[in-house]
Amino acid sequence: MFQKLTVFGLVGLLTILPHFPAAGETRGASGSKKSSATQKASSSQAKKVRRGQSTKTKPSSTPKQQTQARAPELTTVSVESLPALAAQVIQGLERVSTWGIMVVDVTSGQPLVEHRAHDSFIPASNRKLFTGALALDQLGADFTYRTYLYHTGQIEPDGTLRGNLIIRPQGDPTFSNRLVREAQVPTDWIFRDWVEKVRAANIRSVAGELIVDCSEWDLNDLRPKGWSQRILQDTYAPRTSPLTLNENLLQMIAKPGSPGSPAIIEFAPPAEGYPILNRTVTGGKRSISVRLTPDERVEVTGSIPTDSKPIPLPEIPCDNPTLYAAAVFRSHLHRAGIPVNGNLRVETRKGALERPTTSNVLAVYISPPMAEIVRTMMKHSNNHFAEQIYVSISAVKRGRGGYSQTRVLEQDFLRRCGLPVSELRAEDGSGLSRLNNVSPASVCSLLVAMHRHPAAKEFFDSLAVGGLDGTLRGRMRNETTLARVHAKTGYIANVVCLSGYADTKSGRRFAFSFLVNNVKTSPDSIKNAQDRLCELLCRVE
Structure with a gap:
């Protein structure tokens, strides 16, 4: 019998009932609180909400004109007056933005306001609306990722495994502690648990290899197009991979070696044997840095004083996340006294490895349901979650994970939703690509389609709520808009977008899309105008 463990309620590990496969099972926590989408905010509650802080942006090298949106202060708005009032809000801003x-x-599908509604715009993170909708449609709100650890060969009486350990991933983005932070577990808690499952199976050494089965992935199709070079070093733009850890970010620590020799670079968590370019020297002033080279290798350069304390290095996107995650697991095995004598490698050939069965599975990590994963992606605009969700859809549905395969599934889905596919270009799942293009009309068509979709509630609840949570916590906190706007924000250089739903006091619901490109003024000016437009929608009677 293998133990089956789950994190439940973010407080600890509890035993759960067995199901296939009969092996150790670790389940991700459903850690998010219930959505506040159904909360009613009264006038008195709205007045008690403290004022949020606007997002600060770095000053431009050249002065930018601050243009404020202006519109008449109205108690109610009629449908007939809405287009003219919306035009008045953006009138001054159209000189410095598009x-x-x-x-x-x-309910009716009737357009109420149209302004360049069929033109193409860069959507920034409004792209996540499409990724979330696609995941809920293709995989379902209750879908859970399952990452298996299993073995080949026999376990001898002395504890020697005469075979291999195999990890079979599905692209699960939750291999971290993001959704279980209240349980105060480390980012590699799943691998630590797996070591105990291996020990419980009486495995004391592995004669063979540690293999990651990527046969259901196209490893050459996991790089999105249109990501600018300047963001590739940033933590908000990690690589996509079949197996993940710590949202595919590397954490390293530099320690002094002997004088004149390279510094000692350690990974946190440990990943012994993972290759990096160590071009440091012990001695001299403290000056040490880390980067990804143009050929995408991790390089550490500079010097560290001989008497220096350990120096934590800045986080950086991992160059080979699948290999790194497996290296962390192998390090935990070694430190637990379970050596892996063979190589660490990735297998891409279909049919080359045995499949997991009830008799050979040692552990399985089961993620939180897709509804919760999408909610985390949307409310907090998590790029790692978005990219992993997007490429994993085709891995699960087609047995060939990658951007190209998922794009085919997305186009079929959008046609079913009645969207003009010719008005869209999709190059990633998060919206970081500047090659993504979409029209406001297409965004609204998606929103209307999802309003009528079987997963309508999960989609709606995944959006940030004005004045209450996510990326809209500090916006739209007045009495009119508080808790009545559920939307997705979007921001990259010169692009500020907002799309979602706005509810009136009478219960009428509008889908809206405000896509703004070529921004040559303060992003806050654009956000203020978008908030004012939402206020107009909430005042409609």
Whole structure:
């Protein structure tokens, strides 16, 4: 019998009932609180909410004109007056930005406001609306990723495994402690648990290899197009991979070696044997840095004083996340006294490895349900979650994970939703690509389709709520808009977008899309205008 463990309620590990496979099972926590989408915010509650802080942006090298949106202070707004009032809000801003606007009644499908509604715009993180909708449609709100650890060969009486250990991943983005932080577990808690499962199976050494089965992935199709070079060193743009850890970010620590020799570079968590370019020297002033080279290798350069304390290095996107994650697991095995004598490698050939069965599975990590994963991605605009979700859809549905295969599934889905596919270009799942293009009309068509979708509630609840949570916590906190706007923000250089739903006091719901490109003024000026437009929608009677 193998133990089956789960994190439940973010407080600890509890035993759960067995199911296939009969092996150690670790389940991700459903850590998020219930959505506040259904909360009613009264006038008195709205007044008690403290004022949020606007997002600060770095000053430009050249002065930018601050243009404020202005519109009449109104108690109510009629549908007939809405287009003119919306035009008044953006009138001054159109000199320093390009606006696309679409507003639709979700019940009737009637367009209420159209301004360049069929023009193409870069959507930034509004792209995540499409990724979330696709995941809920293709995989379902209750879908869970399953990452298996299993073995080949026999376990001898002395504890020697005469075979290999194999990890079979599905692209699960939750291999970290993001969704279980209240349980105060380390980012590699799943691998630590797996070591105990291996020990419980009476394995004391592995004669063979540690293999990651990537046969259901196209490893040459895991790089999105259109990501600018300047963001590739940034933690918000990690690589996509079949197996993940710590949201595919590397954490390293530099320690002094002997004088004149390279510094000692350690990984946190340990990943013994993982290759990096160590071009440091012990001695001299403290000056040490880390980067990804143009050929995408991790390079550490500089010097460290001989008497220096350990220096934590800045986090950086991992160059080979699958290999790194497996190296961390192998290090934990070695430190637990379970050596792996063979190589660490990735297998891409279909049919080359045995499949997991009830008799050979040692452990399985089961993620939180897709509804919760999508909610984390949307509310907090998590790029890692978005990219992993996107490429994993085709791995699960087609047995060939990658951007190209998922794009085919997305186009089929959008056609079913009645969207003009010709108005869209999708190059990633998060919206970091500047090659993504979409029209406000297409965004609203998606929103209307998801309003009628079987997963409508999960999609709606995944959006940030104005004045309450996620990326909208500090916006729209007045009495009119508080808790009445559920939307996705989007921001990259010169792009500020907002799309979602706005509810009136009478219960009428509008889908809206405000896509703004070529921004040559303060992003806050654009956000203020978008918030004012949402206020107009909430005042409609």
